[in-house]
Amino acid sequence: MILWIGLAVVVIALTFLNQKQLYSSKVKRAYRELRVLADHARNGQSTIEELPKWEANLAEMEKHPNEYNKLEYEVGLRRTFVMYLERHYPQDERLPDLQEAAAYQKDSVWGIKMGDYGPKK
Numbered sequence: 001m002i003l004w005i006g007l008a009v010v011v012i013a014l015t016f017l018n019q020k021q022l023y024s025s026k027v028k029r030a031y032r033e034l035r036v037l038a039d040h041a042r043n044g045q046s047t048i049e050e051l052p053k054w055e056a057n058l059a060e061m062e063k064h065p066n067e068y069n070k071l072e073y074e075v076g077l078r079r080t081f082v083m084y085l086e087r088h089y090p091q092d093e094r095l096p097d098l099q100e101a102a103a104y105q106k107d108s109v110w111g112i113k114m115g116d117y118g119p120k121k
């Protein structure tokens with residue numbers, strides 16, 4: 001009986017810690033800055049000088065796919081970054097690939113694609 005209670009406490013503690021997802025300050029800062037940059041881009045307040053911030057923060061978030069996908073789900077990060085590049089750097093060679101990636105909307109944090117898949121043959 002004591003072993004079962006101990007096991008239950010361990011499972012509950014691990015579940016709680018997993019939900020908490022304690023990340024470093026770099027990830028938290030990148031998350032916060034990307035939200036601000038996305039707001040600037042959507043409101044038309046973005047500047048050319050913000051590209052290094054975009055790139056550095058996106059690189060940091062890509063190390064943590066779960067948080068990256070959450071941010072994508074919340075603010076449409078890929079579409080917003082494409083919009084930023086189209087506005088300030090239309091000649092950027094990454095733009096066609098990023099536009100294609102941003103075209104696929106996902107309906108959850110797990111990345112399940114939604115939309116018309118066409119007729120099944």
